[in-house]
Amino acid sequence: MTKYFSFLLFFLFCFAANAQNDIVLKGTVVDLNTQVPLEMATVYFTTVKDSAVIEYATTDKNGVFRINTKKINKPVFLKVNYMGYQTFVEEQKELIESKDFGKLYLAENINALENVIIKTEAPPVAVKKDTLEFNASAFKVRPDANVENLLKQLPGVDVDNDGKVTVNGREVTQFLVNGKAFFDKDGALLLKNMPADIIKKVQVSDFKTKKEELAKQESSSDNSSINFTIDEKKNKGFFGKVLGGYGSDDRYESSLIMNFFNNNQKISVLASSNNINSTGFSMDDVFDNMGGGRNNNVNRDNTTSGKGITQSNLAGINYSDDWFKDFAASGSYNFSNTITNNDSKANQLSFLPTGNILTASDSKTRNENTGNKANFEFEYKLDPKTRIVFTPKFNQTRVDSNSASSSFSEDENGQSLNESTAASRRENTSTNFANTLNFNKVFEKKNRNLSFVFDNNNTNAITDALNVSETIFYQDNQPNDERNQKSRNDNVNDTYSLDIEYTEPITDSLRIRFGSDFDWKNEIKDQKTFDFDATTQSYSSINESLTTYTTSKQNSVTPKVGITLQKNKFTVNLDTKTSIVDYYNHAFYLGKATDLNQKYVLPFAAAQFRYKFSRSKNLTFKYDYSNALPASSFLLPVANLSNPLNTIIGNPNLTPIEKNTANFSFRNFDFRTRSGYSVYARGDYYTSDIYSTSFYDDNGKRTTTYINLSDTYTFTVGGNWNQSIKKDANTFRYGLQLNGTYNFDKGYTNAVLYNAKGTSVTPKVYLSYEYGELLVVAPSYSLTYNETKYENYTRDATSNVVHRINLQTTSYWPDKLIFGNDFGYTYNSNISGDFKKDFFLWNTSLSYGFLDKKLYAKVKVYDVLNQNQSATRTISATSIRDEENTVLKRYIMFSLAYKIGNFAGNEKGKKRGREREE
Numbered sequence: 001m002t003k004y005f006s007f008l009l010f011f012l013f014c015f016a017a018n019a020q021n022d023i024v025l026k027g028t029v030v031d032l033n034t035q036v037p038l039e040m041a042t043v044y045f046t047t048v049k050d051s052a053v054i055e056y057a058t059t060d061k062n063g064v065f066r067i068n069t070k071k072i073n074k075p076v077f078l079k080v081n082y083m084g085y086q087t088f089v090e091e092q093k094e095l096i097e098s099k100d101f102g103k104l105y106l107a108e109n110i111n112a113l114e115n116v117i118i119k120t121e122a123p124p125v126a127v128k129k130d131t132l133e134f135n136a137s138a139f140k141v142r143p144d145a146n147v148e149n150l151l152k153q154l155p156g157v158d159v160d161n162d163g164k165v166t167v168n169g170r171e172v173t174q175f176l177v178n179g180k181a182f183f184d185k186d187g188a189l190l191l192k193n194m195p196a197d198i199i200k201k202v203q204v205s206d207f208k209t210k211k212e213e214l215a216k217q218e219s220s221s222d223n224s225s226i227n228f229t230i231d232e233k234k235n236k237g238f239f240g241k242v243l244g245g246y247g248s249d250d251r252y253e254s255s256l257i258m259n260f261f262n263n264n265q266k267i268s269v270l271a272s273s274n275n276i277n278s279t280g281f282s283m284d285d286v287f288d289n290m291g292g293g294r295n296n297n298v299n300r301d302n303t304t305s306g307k308g309i310t311q312s313n314l315a316g317i318n319y320s321d322d323w324f325k326d327f328a329a330s331g332s333y334n335f336s337n338t339i340t341n342n343d344s345k346a347n348q349l350s351f352l353p354t355g356n357i358l359t360a361s362d363s364k365t366r367n368e369n370t371g372n373k374a375n376f377e378f379e380y381k382l383d384p385k386t387r388i389v390f391t392p393k394f395n396q397t398r399v400d401s402n403s404a405s406s407s408f409s410e411d412e413n414g415q416s417l418n419e420s421t422a423a424s425r426r427e428n429t430s431t432n433f434a435n436t437l438n439f440n441k442v443f444e445k446k447n448r449n450l451s452f453v454f455d456n457n458n459t460n461a462i463t464d465a466l467n468v469s470e471t472i473f474y475q476d477n478q479p480n481d482e483r484n485q486k487s488r489n490d491n492v493n494d495t496y497s498l499d500i501e502y503t504e505p506i507t508d509s510l511r512i513r514f515g516s517d518f519d520w521k522n523e524i525k526d527q528k529t530f531d532f533d534a535t536t537q538s539y540s541s542i543n544e545s546l547t548t549y550t551t552s553k554q555n556s557v558t559p560k561v562g563i564t565l566q567k568n569k570f571t572v573n574l575d576t577k578t579s580i581v582d583y584y585n586h587a588f589y590l591g592k593a594t595d596l597n598q599k600y601v602l603p604f605a606a607a608q609f610r611y612k613f614s615r616s617k618n619l620t621f622k623y624d625y626s627n628a629l630p631a632s633s634f635l636l637p638v639a640n641l642s643n644p645l646n647t648i649i650g651n652p653n654l655t656p657i658e659k660n661t662a663n664f665s666f667r668n669f670d671f672r673t674r675s676g677y678s679v680y681a682r683g684d685y686y687t688s689d690i691y692s693t694s695f696y697d698d699n700g701k702r703t704t705t706y707i708n709l710s711d712t713y714t715f716t717v718g719g720n721w722n723q724s725i726k727k728d729a730n731t732f733r734y735g736l737q738l739n740g741t742y743n744f745d746k747g748y749t750n751a752v753l754y755n756a757k758g759t760s761v762t763p764k765v766y767l768s769y770e771y772g773e774l775l776v777v778a779p780s781y782s783l784t785y786n787e788t789k790y791e792n793y794t795r796d797a798t799s800n801v802v803h804r805i806n807l808q809t810t811s812y813w814p815d816k817l818i819f820g821n822d823f824g825y826t827y828n829s830n831i832s833g834d835f836k837k838d839f840f841l842w843n844t845s846l847s848y849g850f851l852d853k854k855l856y857a858k859v860k861v862y863d864v865l866n867q868n869q870s871a872t873r874t875i876s877a878t879s880i881r882d883e884e885n886t887v888l889k890r891y892i893m894f895s896l897a898y899k900i901g902n903f904a905g906n907e908k909g910k911k912r913g914r915e916r917e918e
Contacts, residue, residue: 025067027101029059029080029088031108037063038106039614041082042123044138048075048091053138056124061614070728071096080104081123122201125155130218132156132167132616134202141196142773142812144853144899146285147228148191150199156616156669156676157204158722158733160766165191167204167224168616169667169678169720174207174225178235180320180330181377182268189270190228192284193257195239198903200231214387214440215449215503218564218571220608222620222665236262237903243288245858245895251276253289253895261903264328265321275311276862277888279338286810286820286845288895290862307870307885308342308365326381336371346883350696353752357417357700361407371397389438399428407645409700415474417700420644422469430461447505455497463489471644475698481644484532486539487546492524501560510565517558517577523632525550545641549588552632556581558604573608583629587636596635596652602627616669616676621662628657630690634706646694646702655708658687674726679719686712693748694878707748714743729772737764737782749878755791756877760784778808790877798875800830803838816849818856830873831882839867847897856897866890 029041043065044056054076055069072095080088085106124138139153151157156168165172175182175190182190204226206219240258253274260267272281278289313336320330342365350357378390402425409417439452464486471481501515529546530539560577578601585596605625612618633640633650640648662683669676688710694702722735741760746753766780787799805825812818827838842865847858870887873880 022068023071023095024098025069025095025101026099027065027104029063029065029082029104029106031085032105033108037061038082038085039063040127041065041080041106042125043067043078043080043104044124045069045072045076045078045092045095048077051077053124056138058125058127069095079123080106081126082106083126083128084109130205132204134204136196136199136202143197145196146192147194147196147199150196150202151191151226152733154202155674155724158735159191163191165226167226168669169676170222170224172204172207172226173221173223176225176227177266178229178264179227180266180328182266182318189257189281193239193241194228194259195901198230198234198237198239199228201229203227203229210389210391210436210438211440211451211453211499214389214438215451216442217449217503218566220573230261234903237901239899239901239903241897241899243895243897245288245860245893247860247893248891249889251891251893253278253893255281255289257281258900266319268318269316271315273313275309276891276893277310277312279310279312279336281314281316286818286847287822287843287860288858288897290843290845290860290893307344308340309886309888310338310340313337328379329377331374331376334371334373336373337369339366339368341366342886344883344885346881348879348881350879352696352750354696354750356412357409357696358412359407359409359700361405363403363405365401365403367399367401369397369399371395385442385444387438387440390435391437392435393433395430395432395434397428397430399426401426411700417475417698418471418473418645420469420471422467424465424467424469426463426465428461428463430459432457432459434458445505446508447503447511449503451499451501453497453499455495455499457493457495459491459493461489461491461493463487463491465489469644473699473701478697478699478701483644485529485543485546486532487527487529489528490524490526492522494520494522496520509567510563513560513562513564513575515560517556517560517579519554519556519558521552521554523552544590545639547589548638550632550636550638551584551586553584554581554629569613570609570611572610573606575604575606577604578602579604579627581629585632585636587638589638594636594638600627600629600656602629602656613668617667619666621664623663624659624661626659626661628659630654630656630706634690645700646704648704651706654690654706655688657689659689660685660687674724675722677719677721679717681717682715684714686710691747693751695750709746712743712745714741716741731770732767733769734767735765737766738762745877747877753792754877756788757791758786758788760786774811774813776808776810780806788875788877800828800873800875802829803827816853818845818847818849820845828873830875831871836867836869836871839869840865841868854899856899858893858895858897860893860895861890862888862893863890 025045027043029038029043030036031038037059039059039061041059041063042056043059045054045067046052047054054072055067057065057067059065072092074094076092076095078088078090078092078101085108088104088106090104122135122138124135126133126135134154136150139150141149141153148159151165152159158166160166177190177194182194204224207221207223207225208217208219209221211217212219238258238260240256243253243255245253253272253276255270255272255274257270258268270281272278272289274289276289284290314334316332316334318330318332320328322328343363344365345362346360348359348361350359372395374394376390376392380388382388404423406419406421408419411417434457435455437452437454441450443449465488467483467485467487469481469483473480496519498518499515500517501513503511503513505511525548527546527548529543531541531543532539533541556579558577558579560575562573562575564574565572581600581602583596583598583600587594603625604627605623607623609621610618611620635652635654636650637652638650660683663680664682665678665680667676667678686709688708689712690706691709692704693707694704696702716739718737718739720735720737722733725732739762741758743756743758745756745758747756748754762782762784764780764782766778768776768778770776782804784802784804785799787797789797803826807823808821810818810820822843824841825838826841829837831837841863843860843862844864845858845860847856849856866889868887868889870885871882872884873882875881
């Protein structure tokens with residue numbers, strides 16, 4: 001006990017001594033002429049010797065800054081930067097005690113000429129109109145760090161353990177390099193593979209659609225976009241990484257990514273092959289392609305994503321360049337091939353007013369999916385005010401699947417109801433061509449704008465299938481169902497839309513929009529099924545009950561009008577439109593033609609209010625009223641008999657889905673304290689919705705149709721808080737999240753109406769600790785509680801609890817050695833008694849660097865404790881289903897990874913420059 005008490009006293013003494021070394025620096029930044037406080041000015045201290053940034057802060061709405069830092073026993077510069085003003089510089093011989101600098105006066109850049117470039121030092125953080133800009137050289141990262149490590153150093157930027165990036169509480173959904181996409185907009189490849197030391201600036205702005213971008217309109221999104229600008233001195237060169245590994249149970253992985261830069265021209269190539277369930281492309285520095293490590297390939301139960309074990313192959317190329325003045329082009333091509341094998345077993349308990357049904361089933365499947373995808377974007381500036389963007393896309397996929405399955409059902413008294421076995425083979429080929437053409441004209445008058453957006457999407461899918469099955473019914477002397485059939489489905493789906501919109505400014509802050517949408521949709525489904533003819537030994541006898549021909553057409557005209565009021569602090573958007581739709585549905589089945597033709601008038605309305613207290617503090621409220629037509633398959637009274645145990649038939653009396661949605665969000669981040677929080681609420685209310693309902697006969701065979709139900713709703717609230725603290729080499733980031741959902745739902749089972757009231761609460765706490773460039777520790781814990789109460793039903797209530805604990809550690813000590821661990825624990829009360837309710841998933845990686853850390857030799861172990869499992873339980877209002885699938889188990893992998901890089905202007909040992917040109 002004495003030992004622990006002494007340790008506590010020593011810790012408190014060190015803390016007190018450390019606190020005595022802290023000082024507070026504060027002051028107020030104002031305009032020299034008007035004496036008006038300047039909000040979001042950047043105040044920072046740099047060393048006189050080499051201009052290294054020591055500490056920085058931004059001013060609040062009163063122009064006040066406050067910096068907590070250590071005593072500085074050497075000459076430093078106090079600098080203040082604000083867009084449109086001359087940089088304030090004042091030398092301090094030392095800062096060894098707290099100090100109030102009083103008012104610091106900034107003078108405007110009134111002498112700046114149009115053709116004169118004023119060289120200034122870029123501050124760590126700057127606000128330029130609606131863009132938040134970080135000077136990358138002001139934030140220290142490891143020499144071999146990627147841009148994800150750089151983002152983690154930026155104030156207000158959070159990269160969670162799942163790889164999601166947020167800025168001031170807003171999720172980042174687009175990542176660009178020099179203003180252009182880098183393979184994928186979600187940034188996974190970019191963040192993991194681009195080196196941080198070639199980045200000059202990180203620019204954060206509101207995400208905009210292409211239409212908003214071309215029209216120079218304000219963003220209507222609550223998400224953000226990040227653009228990385230490359231240092232001009234390093235915009236010529238290449239970088240990449242190649243990886244190869246082999247392990248136990250014949251597990252293997254290989255990856256290659258190469259990137260070539262030549263000013264505006266960028267070329268990237270990638271390739272990957274593995275059989276460890278990594279279907280995308282990910283080259284994490286610690287775990288490489290290992291799923292469940294840090295590549296986020298885990299589902300809600302912490303098991304490997306998907307069902308079964310997947311062998312994956314992919315290759316791709318991305319290209320962008322400015323072909324000539326005012327014409328930019330970019331494109332990508334991706335090839336992918338996956339083969340998944342899975343064995344599944346399931347037990348399902350179906351609840352009926354007349355008694356429950358128990359079904360046991362198993363299946364064995366093999367699916368192969370091959371895809372070719374090409375995307376292009378061409379942008380041409382006809383003149384400074386007119387732009388055309390053309391984005392064609394082509395996607396071709398082929399799916400080959402084989403399956404063998406069986407099932408057995410009985411009632412709650414153990415009396416047999418039905419039994420079935422089936423074997424099938426299916427080949428599907430789908431070809432899709434899509435294109436968007438954006439034309440935008442900006443006029444001399446500010447905010448006057450004309451835009452045309454034309455979209456087309458054309459898909460042709462052909463499916464050939466062979467099915468051999470037998471279903472035995474034990475009740476009511478119903479005849480058994482035996483099938484030996486071939487079928488062919490030809491599906492054609494064509495859609496075209498034209499969006500015309502003109503914007504006219506009424507005043508500087510008020511503008512009106514009006515225009516119209518034109519939409520055309522055409523769908524054809526031609527299904528033919530042939531029974532095996534024993535006489536001819538061929539599939540030549542057409543099965544009329546499984547042969548259908550349906551068509552569906554929608555033609556709509558949607559006039560619309562909108563108003564925008566935009567002030568310095570707030571923006572109001574009001575939009576309304578009405579769709580006049582001609583909906584034609586035709587079916588030919590069993591020699592009978594059915595036509596359902598109707599005209600609909602569907603209103604839509606939307607309102608948005610956004611208030612910006614500051615660049616990092618804003619409030620948003622949205623409301624949407626919408627209508628949606630039922631799919632043709634929901635409407636046409638044509639029986640789908642493809643499943644012997646479930647006949648599906650449409651309901652021609654369905655009405656459109658009518659929905660009301662309201663959203664509220666508030667976000668706030670304080671650069672001075674490095675802390676922020678956000679809260680949100682969302683409500684969805686359905687005046688009318690579409691549900692499926694089933695009726696069971698004495699053999700447990702279902703007949704399913706669709707109905708309208710009204711007055712159902714869902715309400716969700718949540719929030720999060722995070723804080724970042726940096727003390728010398730120690731960096732702490734921690735936060736709290738809380739999400740809650742309440743929903744009121746309805747449904748039918750065997751014609752009996754029930755109500756369901758569901759509640760879900762998910763609190764989460766997370767922490768990361770970094771010690772310089774040597775150690776990263778990131779634990780997190782979350783709890784999910786679900787409860788559903790039923791009314792007018794045989795069941796009273798159900799509930800379950802899920803605990804998830806995750807710990808990620810990465811050690812970079814001693815030098816050249818990287819030791820990573822990802823440890824997860826999951827407890828799920830939903831899991832049936834036949835399986836463990838909790839399990840551990842622990843992955844570990846150890847690597848050593850050679851050749852100046854360009855070559856890494858690695859050994860990795862997946863599922864160290866060999867506890868990974870795929871047992872899941874799904875609870876709904878009408879059933880409980882327990883399922884177990886094939887899962888990837890423990891393996892050890894040995895691999896080599898080699899990094900390649902060479903940029904113009906690079907010199908060995910050269911430090912990144914501190915000065916930038918604005």
